[in-house]
Amino acid sequence: MEKALIIFARNPVLGKVKTRLAATIGNEKALAIYKTLLAYTADICSKLACNRFVFYVDGVSKKDSWNDDLFVKYQQQGEDLGERMQQAFELLFQQGYKKVLIIGTDCFELNTAIIEQAFESLEHYNAVIGPSADGGYYLLGTTMFYPFLFDNKPWSTDEVFVATTNDLSANHISYFTLPVLHDIDTEADWNQYKSKTH
Numbered sequence: 001m002e003k004a005l006i007i008f009a010r011n012p013v014l015g016k017v018k019t020r021l022a023a024t025i026g027n028e029k030a031l032a033i034y035k036t037l038l039a040y041t042a043d044i045c046s047k048l049a050c051n052r053f054v055f056y057v058d059g060v061s062k063k064d065s066w067n068d069d070l071f072v073k074y075q076q077q078g079e080d081l082g083e084r085m086q087q088a089f090e091l092l093f094q095q096g097y098k099k100v101l102i103i104g105t106d107c108f109e110l111n112t113a114i115i116e117q118a119f120e121s122l123e124h125y126n127a128v129i130g131p132s133a134d135g136g137y138y139l140l141g142t143t144m145f146y147p148f149l150f151d152n153k154p155w156s157t158d159e160v161f162v163a164t165t166n167d168l169s170a171n172h173i174s175y176f177t178l179p180v181l182h183d184i185d186t187e188a189d190w191n192q193y194k195s196k197t198h
Helices: 019-025 027-046 081-094 112-121 160-170 187-197
Strands: 003-009 051-056 071-075 099-103 127-131 137-142 175-177
Touching: 003 027, 003 081, 019 027, 019 187, 027 112, 051 081, 081 099, 099 112, 112 127, 112 137, 127 160, 137 160, 160 175
Parallel strands: 003 051, 003 099, 051 071, 127 175
Antiparallel strands: 099 137, 127 137
16 A cells, blocks of 8 residues: 555543634533544545554544544654654655655545545645645645655644745645635634534
């Protein structure tokens, strides 16, 4: 298998997930929404023809949303988000994978078809990126290990997507852009998602 999917996930602990959402709707509701997001992400990923890796923030969990038979589990390593992503990509390229994607667990609009499209785009491009409406990205994938993509980025701001694509262009790395999707980070995001689906 040449394809690897990295999923960065937080452990579903009360008060430690979806803090911006919890600020207005409370920790209990925010945790419930996050657990729904985890189950949704696990479901869409389980249908993919690739090897799947869950990287946890706070220790590896067994018998959770991520089926132990379908997902290989690791602990994230590194100080900031960029360093943790960089180490995950490096680990899987060292294991011999030719196409490596990373996603998070914040996007109900992401689906199996979009992730498949991302893998397919790496037949023709060296990188693929899925922009979030908030200026970040919900997916990044490459055919080689490019450590600079994770260095000196303004994480958790609306400039991450632009900074990353600027890096790709400056280094003459061809890339494919996926459709813009919305993450669930705030109560407004959640309400917008509910209004579309009900």
